[in-house]
Amino acid sequence: MSTQIDRLRELVQPLAAEHAMDLEEVKITTAGRRRVLQVVVDTDDGVGLDACAELSRQVSEALDARDVMGGAPYVLEVTSPGAERPLTEHRHYRRSIGRLLWLRPHQGADVVARLVGVDEEGIDVEVPGEKGRKPTPRRFAFAEIARARVELEFNRGAGRAAAPSGDESLKEA
Structure with missing residues (x-):
């Protein structure tokens, strides 16, 4: 039997792939009556704010067309991984x-x-x-x-370019 997270991954994976993004994580958290559906995506070049917004729009439309989240209200967040996320892949x-x-x-x-x-x-x-x-x-x-x-790293030293921060959406905000 497929879990809700599995069904959400099956729904979001092709949408992320259309944008050449890797789907890193799908999770649902609850705080009281509020539910948050978090979709974490990444690419080799990071994920910009515009790309997150476009994917969010598409995921929202797909969720509205299906009853994967049930009738209770939820908040959708599409984001890139945090700068200090674990390296697992x-x-x-x-x-x-x-x-x-x-x-x-x-x-x-x-x-x-x-x-x-x-x-x-x-x-x-x-x-x-x-x-x-x-x-x-x-x-x-x-x-x-x-x-x-x-x-x-906040001060990498003069003459050496720092690597990207990992959460490109924060740079564009």
Whole structure:
């Protein structure tokens, strides 16, 4: 038997694909009598405010045409992932090349390092050196990584371009 989330994913996935977006997450939260349907999408180049608005319009029309949400009122939010969302898919790592990551390996201490490469087996990072020392290269197989996320950087240093923030809709607001 299909759950409500599964039915929502089946409804939203083709609409997101029409916009060359990856459907990252569909979730419903409740607060009292209010329900919020959150649809999280992403692309290699981030998701702009206009793209979120257009997809929101299409999802709203599709929801109105079907009774997937039932009769109770709800609020629809179409958004891009947050800047510090967990990295769980190969594409998440690929989209984060050049950014600073926090990694928790299954064994060993947490690591904060710059992501410099991704392939099918794992990632290559550079651990910043202390007091002017050169960064240390390290390799992590995906199977070695328990958790990972992008670390926010507010001052990356002169002459080096910072990677995109991850939530492009905030830039355009």
